[in-house]
């Protein structure tokens with residue numbers, strides 16, 4: 001703990017607090033997630049430990065980087081990369097104050113980077129299961145680098161479709177999550193679709209006052225049409241509907257999204273940026289997107 005100086009509070013989660021810290025070893029700002037073990041059930045403690053195990057496995061430019069973790073009797077702490085521009089939700093809120101809609105190239109840039117992160121974890125058989133604008137962070141000098149964070153609900157799949165426990169942000173639940181069915185990689189694809197809807201309409205998809213009505217909208221409602229959809233090419237809106245197909249077997253997988261002609265240029269551009277920035281360490285765990 002002596003290696004860190006707390007600078008301020010960034011947010012609060014169900015079991016702890018997220019603080020901005022100065023990391024004296026790394027000599028830079030970092031984020032410290034503190035989870036209070038005392039207030040947690042054994043099951044929740046196991047989940048929290050699993051988050052550390054999963055974060056340790058990941059090394060991708062569009063995923064919040066894990067630095068360190070340690071624990072004492074009361075709590076444990078995860079030290080990770082700080083995303084200086086905050087959450088995607090903050091970004092969309094700011095955009096809605098200054099302009100009528102978010103430019104298509106900005107939306108597709110965010111979508112492509114998010115999908116690259118998801119493609120990477122899916123190849124490692126990891127399902128995030130809580131992809132939403134509060135868990136997508138922005139960084140880089142212009143705030144244009146997307147980082148997927150909060151792996152607190154993620155799971156490692158041991159067979160094709162798995163896992164009983166579903167906990168996720170209500171409007172972003174997939175139909176299969178609503179029905180309590182086993183999670184599958186395609187549940188993350190539904191959530192990418194929800195994020196795309198949010199970027200286009202600046203509204204959370206399937207929103208209703210109560211949880212029951214939200215679930216009913218997800219499993220049998222019609223996706224609300226927004227006038228803002230007119231600002232986007234019809235192919236982008238078609239992709240949105242493909243991602244939000246209630247039948248998970250019909251949803252495209254992450255690799256297929258990345259090869260979509262609208263997304264591919266952004267993927268290639270990101271690969272060029274990483275190459276130019278000389279992140280050779282990437283090649284250890286991450287193979288650049290290949291057109292399979």
Ligand SMILES: Nc1ncnc2c1ncn2[C@@H]1O[C@H](COP(=O)(O)OP(=O)(O)OP(=O)(O)O)[C@@H](O)[C@H]1O
Nearest residue numbers: 010011012013014018031064081082083134150152
């Ligand atoms: N790496 C980061 N960089 C910048 N801000 C962050 C980072 N991680 C988290 N935050 C901020 O802290 C908030 C809470 O983070 P997070 O969702 O990871 O906490 P949590 O304890 O897992 O919450 P929950 O219990 O709701 O899942 C985020 O919405 C964001 O505002």
